Amino acid sequence: MTQGPVTPELERAAEKAESRRGLLIGLPAYAYLILFFAIPLVLVFVYSFASRSSTGLTVLEDWNLDSYRRLADPLVIEIFVRSFLLALITTAICLLVSYPFAYYIATRGPSMRNILLVLVMIPFWSNFLVRTYAWRVILGSDGIASQISQVFGGEPVRVLFTSTAVLIGLVYGFLPFMVLPLYAALERLDWNLVEAARDLYASGWAAFRKVTFPLSMPGVVAGSILVFIPSLGAYVTPAILGGARDVLLGDYIVSQFLAARNWPFGSALSFGVMFVMLLATIFYFRVGAKSL
Amino acid sequence: MATPAVELVGVTKRFGDDVVAVDTLDLTIEDGEFFSLLGPSGCGKTTTLRMIAGFEYPTEGSVRIHGVEMGLKPPNERPVNTVFQSYALFPHMTVFENVAFGLEMQKVANADVETRVRRVLDQVQLAQRADARPSQLSGGMQQRVALARALVNEPEVLLLDEPLGALDLKLRQNMQYELKDLQTRVGITFVYVTHDQEEALTMSDRIGVMSAGKLLQVGDSHEIYESPTSRFVADFIGEINLLEGEVTAPGAARLANGSEVGIPPGHPSAGRVTLALRPERLVLHQVAGAVPDDRNQMRARIVRRTYYGDVYFYDVEAGLSAPLEVKEENRPDVVTHAVGDEVIVSWSTDSANLVSD
Numbered sequence: 145m146t147q148g149p150v151t152p153e154l155e156r157a158a159e160k161a162e163s164r165r166g167l168l169i170g171l172p173a174y175a176y177l178i179l180f181f182a183i184p185l186v187l188v189f190v191y192s193f194a195s196r197s198s199t200g201l202t203v204l205e206d207w208n209l210d211s212y213r214r215l216a217d218p219l220v221i222e223i224f225v226r227s228f229l230l231a232l233i234t235t236a237i238c239l240l241v242s243y244p245f246a247y248y249i250a251t252r253g254p255s256m257r258n259i260l261l262v263l264v265m266i267p268f269w270s271n272f273l274v275r276t277y278a279w280r281v282i283l284g285s286d287g288i289a290s291q292i293s294q295v296f297g298g299e300p301v302r303v304l305f306t307s308t309a310v311l312i313g314l315v316y317g318f319l320p321f322m323v324l325p326l327y328a329a330l331e332r333l334d335w336n337l338v339e340a341a342r343d344l345y346a347s348g349w350a351a352f353r354k355v356t357f358p359l360s361m362p363g364v365v366a367g368s369i370l371v372f373i374p375s376l377g378a379y380v381t382p383a384i385l386g387g388a389r390d391v392l393l394g395d396y397i398v399s400q401f402l403a404a405r406n407w408p409f410g411s412a413l414s415f416g417v418m419f420v421m422l423l424a425t426i427f428y429f430r431v432g433a434k435s436l
Numbered sequence: 437m438a439t440p441a442v443e444l445v446g447v448t449k450r451f452g453d454d455v456v457a458v459d460t461l462d463l464t465i466e467d468g469e470f471f472s473l474l475g476p477s478g479c480g481k482t483t484t485l486r487m488i489a490g491f492e493y494p495t496e497g498s499v500r501i502h503g504v505e506m507g508l509k510p511p512n513e514r515p516v517n518t519v520f521q522s523y524a525l526f527p528h529m530t531v532f533e534n535v536a537f538g539l540e541m542q543k544v545a546n547a548d549v550e551t552r553v554r555r556v557l558d559q560v561q562l563a564q565r566a567d568a569r570p571s572q573l574s575g576g577m578q579q580r581v582a583l584a585r586a587l588v589n590e591p592e593v594l595l596l597d598e599p600l601g602a603l604d605l606k607l608r609q610n611m612q613y614e615l616k617d618l619q620t621r622v623g624i625t626f627v628y629v630t631h632d633q634e635e636a637l638t639m640s641d642r643i644g645v646m647s648a649g650k651l652l653q654v655g656d657s658h659e660i661y662e663s664p665t666s667r668f669v670a671d672f673i674g675e676i677n678l679l680e681g682e683v684t685a686p687g688a689a690r691l692a693n694g695s696e697v698g699i700p701p702g703h704p705s706a707g708r709v710t711l712a713l714r715p716e717r718l719v720l721h722q723v724a725g726a727v728p729d730d731r732n733q734m735r736a737r738i739v740r741r742t743y744y745g746d747v748y749f750y751d752v753e754a755g756l757s758a759p760l761e762v763k764e765e766n767r768p769d770v771v772t773h774a775v776g777d778e779v780i781v782s783w784s785t786d787s788a789n790l791v792s793d
Contacts, residue, residue: 339491340524342511344538344585354537358528 192411202407211412220396220413227393228420230307231375234314238322238371239364241315246326246363247356250333261327264320276313276384283309283385305387313381318374322367329363330356365432372428373421393417439503441467441593441625442488447497449483449649457483459649461497465593465627465642470619472628472636475646476672481629484646485595488627490514502592512541516593517586521601523578525570531557531581532566538589556588559618576607583618593625600635612638633673637661645669661714667791670712677718677760678791679711687785693755697732698785710791715763717787720750720773721780731782736760738777748772752781 195206214220249260267275282288283304290300303309333356341351357364379394386392391399397417400410442465449458458480465471473481486492487499490511499506501515517538526534532553539549557563560580570578579599586594599615600608616639619626630636636643637657644654645668653660653669664670667678681689681697683706689699703709719731720738727733736754746766750773751759760781764770773779 334522334524336520336522336524337526339511340518340520340526341537341541342491343489343516343518344589345512345541346537347512348510350541355526 188411188414191407192415194408194411196406196408200405211408212416214409215412215416223391223393223396224417224420226307226390227376230311230314230392231372231378234311234318234375235322235368235372237311237315238319239368242319242322242326242367243364246323246330249323249327250330257331261324264323264327267320272317273380273384276317276381279309279313279316279385280304283312304385307386307390309385310378310382310390310392313385314375314378317381318371321370321374325366325370326360326363329360329366333359361432365428369425369428372424376421377417438467440464440500441469441502442627443498443500443503444484444488445498445500447484447487447494447499449480449487449492450495456649458487458494461649461651463644463651463654465625467502468623468625470616470626470628470639470641472630472640472643473646474630474633474636474643474672476631479646480649481631481646482597485518485597485627485629488514488593489516489518489595515591516595517589517591519582519586519594519596519599521598523570523582523599523602525578525581525585527570530567530569531562531573534570534581535585535588537585542589552588556584559587560584575603576611579603579611583615587618587622587624590622591624593627596626596628598630598632599628600630600632608635615639637673645672647672663789664712664791665789667710667712667793670789670791675715675761675763677713677715679713679756681709681711683707683709691734692757693734695732695734697734698788700785700788700790703790710793712789712791713760713783713787715749715761717783718752718760718762719782720752720762720764720771721782722771722773722777724780727780727782731784733780733782736779736781738773738775738779741773741775752779754781 190204191202192211193207193209194202194204195208195210197203249257249264252260280287283302284290285300285302285304287304289303293299293301303312337355337359338351341355342348346354377394377397378392379398382392382395386395393413397410397413400406400413404410442463444461444463447458447461447463448456450456461480461484463484473484475481483492487494488501488506490506490509490513493508506514526537529537535553535556536549539552544552554563554566557566560583562577562580562584565573565577570581573581579602582599596615600611603611612635615626619639628636628639637660640657642654642656643660645652645660647668652666653664655663660669661673664673664676670676670678679691679697681691681699683689683699683703684696686705687698687701687703688696689703689709689711690696697711699709699711721727721733724733734754736752738750739753739759740751742749742751743766748764748766750762750764752762753759762781764772766772
């Protein structure tokens with residue numbers, strides 16, 4: 145290190161050295177993401193323009209848009225709409241269930257808060273697959289749900305292998321992803337603002353509608369995106385709890401790669417879904433930001 | 437006589453089992469008055485204000501506003517508005533929307549809302565910034581929005597919780613005048629909570645001094661400063677010298693250094709008394725002959741001198757439990773003393789006060 149007065153050149157050199165050190169810290173994450181995320185994504189993108197040979201093999205020539213054209217196929221649209229609606233309903237139910245609960249947690253004392261937050265996270269301690277399989281036992285024709293119905297003189301119900309079962313499984317699986325961002329937003333809320341609203345003649349409900357809810361919008365947006373996106377592409381839950389009739393996007397894409405061996409179409413489907421997710425996210429952020 | 441704006445009768449607030457925030461408080465605030473609740477943090481003044489606003493309910497006791505018992509009424513059903521210490525402006529609304537909030541909640545017709553909001557924004561000189569977000573305004577402007585937001589509702593009582601606390605000194609002084617002018621103009625009763633004695637003294641019609649949940653003394657600025665009745669009030673407001681003495685005869689007491697001094701009437705016939713003396717009521721003399729006969733006097737020595745520009749503060753050792761503080765103006769006709777100088781300290785008996793512990 146040179147000792148002496150600083151000149152603009154020395155200052156610039158020092159700043160450069162500082163930013164190089166910053167890059168070094170980010171390097172492991174960059175390497176990981178490029179290797180296991182960016183490169184595979186590029187591969188999928190390239191494959192989506194490839195063509196198939198008569199024997200069903202993927203041929204990396206004759207680049208075309210056929211796979212993308214197939215996205216307009218009524219069957220694909222139907223699967224997409226079904227998945228989209230299911231993800232939308234899942235998100236709505238998660239929001240309705242989580243908001244009061246997150247509000248409840250955020251308004252407790254510090255020790256109670258921590259206990260409740262740990263309780264929210266406990267499900268993560270056991271495997272998602274195992275927990276989803278457990279729902280098979282509950283929702284099956286001789287499961288608890290059906291037994292309860294029979295106790296009250298009802299018919300045996302079989303929820304398993306229907307869209308309802310998938311919905312239950314998705315809400316169950318993604319609920320914590322809604323609770324946590326909502327909690328974070330409500331916990332940050334300046335409760336003086338709510339008092340100010342009450343002071344300015346707002347009823348409890350009006351204060352919530354005009355102040356609490358708009359100010360918790362960042363949490364609502366973050367939670368909704370965290371639930372909607374994985375729900376739209378969900379594979380495990382529909383595969384375990386869903387029926388063969390109501391095919392969903394995740395399952396459909398997997399079947400293109402494995403059963404149908406149509407990699408170009410599977411790749412195009414993946415990109416189509418990602419594009420819609422991107423649009424939905426941007427739209428949601430815009431709406432969310434406007435209300436702020 | 438008109439009904440008082442606010443009456444607190446036997447109001448106690450306990451948090452949990454052992455924290456008593458406010459202890460059997462009785463207080464009457466007259467209509468149109470600028471009343472300050474003054475005290476150190478944690479003395480219960482903010483809790484008292486919050487009980488008037490309805491953010492807290494008393495554990496027991498009665499809060500009445502213009503004679504109407506408030507009981508367990510929620511804040512939105514009370515004819516009062518609050519200016520919060522942190523302003524609590526709604527960050528997702530414009531200045532206009534913030535100010536209009538209370539009127540809209542009261543279902544005032546839209547045209548009226550518009551005119552009333554414009555008028556009050558004019559009053560606080562923020563008409564130009566009606567469409568700005570609170571975060572785009574300076575602290576002083578935010579403060580005025582908070583004020584406008586409360587005043588637009590024309591409340592019977594305006595509650596202010598240290599509203600100037602977050603402003604810097606110059607701005608705070610300007611706002612003190614503005615607030616006082618505004619209060620005189622609109623004629624609304626102000627209940628003003630502060631820990632700043634200067635603020636309380638300059639603005640208030642009357643001041644209530646609180647400590648540890650109790651109201652120690654209520655009076656106008658002059659009374660509170662000149663005639664504190666307790667050691668706490670004397671010590672909290674301004675600078676004070678507290679002199680311990682033993683009553684020797686009617687109107688006389690002996691201090692720890694053996695001096696016999698006069699004490700004001702109303703003292704016990706025997707036993708210990710505490711005299712409170714303001715530093716500016718003490719006068720330093722170079723020679724004993726210069727002191728008029730009717731003044732108390734004692735020998736002393738300067739141990740420290742602090743220069744404040746407009747005044748000198750002297751610490752004067754006179755053989756008492758602590759050095760006396762003397763404040764003398766920095767004027768050509770007032771002699772300046774140096775550390776180590778032998779002097780005479782004098783004061784007149786009627787400028788001293790007897791205070792309880």
